[in-house]
Amino acid sequence: MRRLSVLLLCVMLVILPLTGCQGNSTPESGQASTAEPGKVTKFAIGASSPGGGFYMGASAISTVVNQQLKDKFEAAVEVTGASANNAMLVHAGEIEVGMCATEVAWEAYHGKFDFEGKTCDKIRAVMPGWGGVYMFITTADSGIKTLKDFNGKSYSGGPVGSSNEIITNRVFKLFDIKANMMNLPNSDAARALGDGTIDGFSLAHPTSAVSELEATKKLTLITIGPEYEKAFKEAYPQYVWLDIPAGYYKALPDGAHGAGLYNMVISSSDQDDEFVYQVVKAVYENNDLVNTIFPQFAKESGLENVGYSTIPYHAGAVKYFKEKGINIPDELMPPEMK
Known part of the structure; x- marks a missing residue:
């Protein structure tokens, strides 16, 4: 799996906004998987610059993963250009998980407003975050x-x-x-x-x-x-x-x-279902740990807020939600599950 250094990612902040999302992903790039037993898979969570809620939210997820799933995964928070940049990076397979605001996710997924001509239709919601x-x-x-x-x-x-x-x-x-x-x-x-x-x-x-x-x-x-x-x-x-x-x-x-x-956690439809399932499960079942890092995220990311998403969920997230008895609206079901 290709890892980007912070320096290269900073260069991407300039390059990616000028390129379209459609068709940027490659099958071997930026995919986390649970397919190899005993192997710890590293993955990135695209946040924003330090000081904002995205960085705090990404830090909370990273802490949960690195404590609760340390035998399977190792998460790192990466500084990015936030919502629009994260949607592009996730779609392109350059990062596995990202933070994204609901209105930006909707525009990216549908190719509207600033995303006209550069649709990011591979992005999927992973879990709700918090309102802002x-x-x-x-x-x-x-x-x-x-x-x-x-x-x-x-x-x-x-x-x-x-x-x-x-x-x-x-x-x-x-x-x-x-x-x-x-x-x-x-x-x-x-x-x-x-x-x-x-x-x-x-x-x-x-x-x-x-x-x-x-x-x-x-x-x-x-x-x-x-x-x-x-x-x-x-x-x-x-x-x-x-x-x-x-x-x-x-x-x-x-x-x-x-x-x-409403801030969301997003991933790509290319990401392994079991990987997304494990991350979602770990975050929801360790809410007390999330609360010590970012109380707002812990309080407002509850399962009752799943409907705040403006784009379809990832199949791995849907698996966890269904286990918990949460009904996902048809418009938020991923195309690959229909």
């Missing part, structure tokens, strides 16, 4: 109170190909906000805002980067609120609308409502 609300983050002393106040400011939309970058570009274009855009990793963006290098950045709740930044800075957190909701829904109906709980962030004592996503 997109936030546009700035400092309280910036004078920025609404989305349109970012006009003319220095702003990081997030890593290239990430769901944060995608929604930032859509929001700024839809509402004619012309900022000086850049694409910093999540942790770098938080530091840059803290030292005044940029005026704002995008990240989805929940995120440790914002909580850590609030320890030293007073922030303003803006969502796609009521004044923008109707127009945004009409332009982009694939997003979900969720709440940030009251008191989660100092800057939002009463919570907030906004456009969001």
Whole structure:
């Protein structure tokens, strides 16, 4: 099985967004298997840059696998460009598992919006993760109170190909906000805002980067609120609308409502069914361990949330869900099982 070094993967962040997903996979590339007894198979979980929920979620899965399935598998978290990049990498067989937002997964699978002409129809859902609300983050002393106040400011939309970058570009274009855009990793963006290098950045709740930044800075957190909701829904109906709980962030004592996503774990239809089954089973049956690493993932990835997926599930995941008595809607059943 071919492994990519972090350096090569970083190069892929530039190359892959320019190529189509259709037909990129090769049978021998990036496939985990349980076919050889006694052999420990290494596999990658595509996350995002450190500081965001994807990295925390991937770390939780990796920890479970490396503790509970150490005789069969060894998982490693890889820094990637997040959702869109992970969909492409998974489809191409370059990584075995990836984190992906529901709206990006839907667009990739169907070849819509940013994926027009580069359909990633091999991607499959593995398990639900956690809900998130997109936030546009700035400092309280910036004078920025609404989305349109970012006009003319220095702003990081997030890593290239990430769901944060995608929604930032859509929001700024839809509402004619012309900022000086850049694409910093999540942790770098938080530091840059803290030292005044940029005026704002995008990240989805929940995120440790914002909580850590609030320890030293007073922030303003803006969502796609009521004044923008109707127009945004009409332009982009694939997003979900969720709440940030009251008191989660100092800057939002009463919570907030906004456009969001449900984060998912994805794999490829080319991946071995038993491999996916074993990973799914291990994560669900070691929820207490997941909770010590990322409580939000442990709380919101329950079997009752399987229906949040926007793409079909992997056959290996379906096997586990059926064992637990979960009925999968027909539209979420993988084509290969119909």
